Every structure is written in C-alpha cells, then in structure tokens.
Amino acid sequence: MKTIAFIPVRGGSKSIPLKNVKPFCGQPLVYWTAKAAQQAPEVDEVVIATDSDDIKKTVLGFKFNKLKVYQRSSENAEDTSSTESVMLEYINNTQLDTNDVFILIQATSPFLLAKDVSNGIQQLKKSKKDSLLSCAKVKRFFWDDAGLPLNYDFKDRPRRQDFDGTLIENGAFYINTVSNIKEYRNRLSGAIEIYKMEEYTMTEIDEPDDWVYAEYLMKKHVISNDKKEIKLFLSDVDGVLTDAGMYYSENGDELKKFNTHDGKGFELLRNANIKTGIITSETTKIVERRAQKLKVDFLYQGKEHGGKLEAAKTICNNLGITLDEVAYIGDDVNCYELLSNVGFAACPSNAVDKIKSISNILILDTKGGDGAVRAFVNKIL
Secondary structure (H helix, E strand, C coil), X not given: CCEEEEEECCCCCCCCCCHHHCEECCEEHHHHHHHHHHHXXXXXEEEEEECCHHHHHHHHCCCCCCEEEEECCHHHHCCCCCHHHHHHHHHHHCCCCCCCEEEEECCCCXXXXXXXXXXXXXXXXXXXXXXXXXEEEECCCCECCCCCECCCCHHHCCCHHHCCCEEEEEEEEEEEEHXXXXXXXXXXXXXXXXXXXXXXXXXXXXXXXXXXXXXXXXHHHHHHHHCCCCCEEEECCCCCCECCCCEECCCCCEECCECHHHHHHHHHHHHCCCEEEEECCCCCHHHHHHHXXXXXXXXXXXXXCHHHHHHHHHHHHHHCCCHHHEEEECCXXXXXXXXXXXXXXXXXXXXXXXXXXXXXXXXXXXXXXXXHHHHHHHHHC
C-alpha cells in the first residue's frame, strides 16, 4: 500500500491565464502545494496531472524526487471537466492497489503545509472513518434567500468570541482510498472526517483579486513564520551585481557594469547592523575596488562551487552564527551548494534553471545588474 498526492493543474485557466505556473510569492503557484506533498514523509508519490507542456517543464524543474507528471487527456482538461473525471482517468490508467491512499490537493490553495498533509493522514487513520476533507472555521452569520438564519439565532445574537462559527470547505486537500473513489466516483465517501485549518486558508485563487489578497496572506501567515533572522548578507558578482556581460576597452582592459541601486542596498544593510560580504569565483581588481566602495565586511574571490559554501561557513564561524542566519543571492551552478544551505536564498529572474529549481529559493522579478540585489535587500528588510 502506498500514499499518492494528486495535484490536477491544467493550462487553460480563463480568469488568470496559466495561473498554476504564474509566480506567487516568488515561486510558481503549483510549487507550494507540490512542496507540501513532497515534504510530507507519509507521501510516496506526488503526481501532477496536466495537459500543458509549459506546466510539465516547470514542475519537473522543481527537482522533487517524489514528483511525477501525468499527461491528462484533453477531454478531462476542458472548462467543464470535473476534478473527479481526471482523478478517475489517472486511477483507471495506472496500476494502483485498491487500498492505496489517494490525496487530492488543489494548487489554488497554496497555504497547505506538509504538517497539514501528515496530520490529516494520521487523523483519518485514528478516526477509522472512510474519507477526510480540510475545512476552515468561519465566524460569520449566514442567511438564506428566504430571510432565515442558517447558523445562529438572531434573537439571541452571540458575541464573536462566544460563537462557535461554521465550517467551510477550504479546498486544500481531500483523503480517500482508491477503492472508494472508484466505487463512488467521488473524492469523498462514507463517514467523513474533518481536518480543521486556520480561517485565512479558506481563500482560494480563482480571480485576479484573489491573487493579490492571497499573496498578502501567504507572506503574513506562512513565509514570515519560516524566515530566519538574517545577520549576514552575501552576494555573488557576475550575473548578480553585474549583468553578466564582459566588456573590454580598446587596450584590452576588462570592464564590469554595476548598479548604483545595489550599492544603496548594501548601505541599508549596514544601517540595519547586518554584516555583508561578496563571494565570487573570479579574482579581479575590479571586484576588489567595488567591494571597498560598498564597504563590505568580507570579500572572498576565486571560490568555486563548494569553495563558496566553505567560505560562508568560515565567515559564520568568525561571527558566531549559523547558515540559517545567512542570506545569499547567486545565479549560476557554482552558487548551487551555498544557495541550497543558507536560511534565505534568492536569484535574479534570469538565473539558470538549476538555480531556480532550489527548494525555497526566492526568484526575483529583477535581472542581474538591474538592481536584483537591492530587490532582495528590500525583501530582507
């Protein structure tokens, strides 16, 4: 018996075109739910069911070892197609055991965390019920069209703090078995268990206004809780502080173009008592002079791949801090090890795909040399 997390995403969204791969808080929208499923230890496979080559390429770029892509049929990717139709298509076309646990996860509910998936699985097992769905408790008074209250007595209106509220389906996830889904052709069946999540998780992303509000909630309730206190800021040079261009004078002198807004970013970090440094693979006088101009606390040149990570560890030992308290921005494969180990990693919008695939990395909207460092500093501060 195994546990499958199933995330159906199609490319034909009308209200927000290609919304499932549109950047949401620095990552494609579908990344957040795929990450939650990937990190839940009980989940054996994460299946992204899509009809879009763009979505397929994006999700495979996450490099999640549990993740697989299922090519859903065009018939089950229409505006009128039900979620159950693609679930049943996958189940019927795949060799699954009837006792396998099947978790339907909706990408439009990015607030889902790995602990929710794990706790939901354990709660359903403990309850001995047939299926489970996630809900949020809403403390609002509901009425019907006939002027009748649905969830309270208006003659004895309760105070909010004394009101139990009403459970609303938040669309985050549903758990059932393969056999039940095949028999009842529904994500839920039999005796149903409720997994309760916070009220803000009821926000689903279906319209453009939902997107703006959901990003605000994500930053407030999820990302801010994950972010460590940053005590050291480190940056690469070529492709980050510069546009990665190689410029030469008529005399053969090498030139680099830096951005003044990035310089102000380093100043803002100093004013916030955050130490700064540059770790780069090249060794040039240009970078040395730029580091002096920026008044960085640490400069390491000639460091490739693991050498960048070792340099950062040396700085951390000197400062008495950990890598969790370090922010680093890089753009190419020689930054991979360091970016994968710091507390807050970022890359310019034109970084290479391998860097963008790093779990939890912040993909900025700005290119290298165009103020990407300043944009990252703004996120930190």
